Amino acid sequence: GAPAAAKVGEAPMLATGASSDPIVLAPASTDSGPEWGIKAINADDVWATYGKHGEGIVVMSADTGVEWDHPAIKEKYRGWNGSSVSHAYNWHDAIQNLPEPLDDNDHGTHTTGTMVGDDGMGNQVGVAPGAKWIACRNMDHGNGQPSTYIDCMEWAMAPYPTGGDPALDGRPDLAPDAINNSWACPPSEGCSANTLKTAFENLLAAGILPVAANGNSGPACATTNDPPALYDSAFSAGAVDITITIATFSSRGPVTADGSGRRKPDVSAPGVDVRSSVRGGGYANFSGTSMASPHVTGGAALLWSVNPFFRPLLRITECLLEHSAQHVRNYWPQTCGGDSPNARPNNIWGWGLIDVLGAIQYGPDSDSDSVADKCDCAPLDGGAFDSPSEVTGVLFAADRQTLSWDSQGSTAGSGTSYDVARGRISQLRTDGNFSHASCLASSIPATAVTDADAPPSGDSFYYLSRARNTCGIGTYGSMSDGTVRSITACP
Template sequence: MIRIKAPDVWALGFHGEGIVVASGDTGVQWDHPAIKSQYRGWDGSVADHNYNWHDGTCASSPFIPPGNNCLWQLVPTDTHGHGTHTTGTMVGDDGAGNQIGAAPGAKWVACKNMNDQGWGTRAWYADCFQFFIAPTTLVGTNPNPALAPDVINNSWGCPPTSGGENCDDPANDLVNEVNATRAAGIMVVASAGNSGSACGTVNTPIAIYDAVYTVGAFSAPTGVIASFSSRGPAAFTNLLKPDIAAPGVSVRSSLVGSTYGSLSGTSMASPHVAGALALLWSAHAFLVGDIDATETLFNSTATPRTGTQDCGGVPGATIPNNTWGHGEINVLAAVQAAQPTALTVSGLDAQTLPGNALLVVMAAAVLAAAGALAWRVRRPTA
């Protein structure tokens, strides 16, 4: 977390409060001590999984993946372990020294879109996007878009399979689901994939899509891009990808069984960015739901990183490039850059009104508070 400057944002008083992050993954061990308190379905004494958890692996799919074991789980569980680890990187903190999450003040919800062997299908992924746009009860009734999360972490890819799935088709329904999610004001963050280091290895949905903020991985201690981190340009769409990079080598987080351990992959990098978004939107409520502005802010404040690898006609020495995107995410810089710098009053710039400096500051504070209140009324987090 030090590398992305999260502790510096905590020091400013922002930990992700008021923001809801979502995990689309293998599930979550909801009562893991590092993430139980942050689960939106837990009030401190009773758990209510309605609107906070959904098992998408029972959605009808023509492709039956190996080890399919749909049990329609009504309680957040994670036999595989992947989703518990990524959720911990977003919000984890057990209050006893295991501070593993970027935004420990945020809440989380989850949808299981892969089975216990880590296999998913297009239908399962789509089902989870639909749930996040309008969460439902455990039996799929009474959808409520007001309970939608603010950001979804997607540490998975959907490659073509021998079973007949055509997940890499840019025109498939995952494109529609992702676009609809973004249109709802929910940011979609995804791992770039672990097929590097060759060019053109960002090659599976949803990382290849324009509506997705795609994340590559580097080593936090060394600052070196991970050899496995997929490089652009993106297959099928030919977009410059990834968009940004985050720590993804030997990342310590929560494991099933209420333990902790380190894993590597772009799967570990993308939840850093989802957590960073929770910090940014917690600090600046006027940005909530404004994904274009948020992406621009993250891109412009990233620590620039270059390399010698040229991919897709884009020199590695330029920014952005197809290895690092715009560089290392720096959430402190993003929070600071989003601070209001001037206010126009009756057509006059605040800097022309030195005698009214206090009035200008107070007015800006009132406007920011009003914006935050309006959003909270529309998108409750409890």
């Protein structure tokens, strides 16, 4: 659920079913220049150095909703064209199915402002003010449940208009590039450790970066225990203050809820006294890892706008933000999960405070394939920088002899090659496996192959393809039960 509020001067509230974000009200008057958090992650230096502010990138708020016409974020709403508004494909309400955006909590308007906010009058509250935003309301006054969280994630992968049919009206081409998740789903809302695991893995598979608040149950170790922060598929953020010291309330790892012992958080970002937009056209200072997470989401948008090459490379995007991160202090000596005192990454602040300019400029890149050595699985092979994924887009041309598929050159490297296995449908039915498949093509650089052979009368051929490069060999896909297809036809 969404965080609860604390009165001015109170310490961070303890979680009561969800991580809580202490809130301090700030004057609604105009502030001058970028907020401290923007400067701390060097987002303003990216603006000055590259002239980019997130242009061409779409971020999504999965939160309590958004006051869409707030002066700091109205011009950045994808549904606003400068003179009229359309909420279709840009807003979804998993709570009441309302056709127009609203925020019943301030929280969603605040986190959206941190991603993209700038009113042009000095209130530079957003990391990537050139990016566009869309939103899905997944909580009712701060309370959600698995079904509402999943509803928003499914909508994100193929947005559809209010009242539309997801199967018929869904538009994957309008999916966001990244989703900010400043919420937690504790047992009181119906979540166990793995309840949302598949949903977050599906976001990654769809090419969407899920960023999550790491939780506010610190300073004890092993307090990152609620979805989605605990997942490997969620890029989670701890919170630091203006002195670049980890916040006492910021949850620590390792993750124990699923037995993984996973290190968390992944990185840290500004999350104490963060000034951003709230309902009524105003501004307020909030504190919590909910405030850190949108700094990271906006940081990814900035990186991609400067170098679109990295947009489909989510693992490498995370790696660049991690390895370029800056050291974070703690108020007292602390180790969690067996970390040594100087370990980096660690279970207190992860890799450190993100540095967006540092991520963009991170190197060296020994093989000149645009991916820094530390994030390149084959740092001396210019034709490979990531392991191949499952081949997609397989289809026959009109001649019914030419089989083609999507290239993985942009996601795995220009040196990626492909294997194609062929078999008879009748044999597959008899065997129940692919043991009689033959190798039609092995390690070919092309993304198409021609098969002039015709199957025996009354039979048909099936075809399966996989990709390979120096970093590894992909799969031929999975069976309906989720198991990976086992085919040994091609060496």
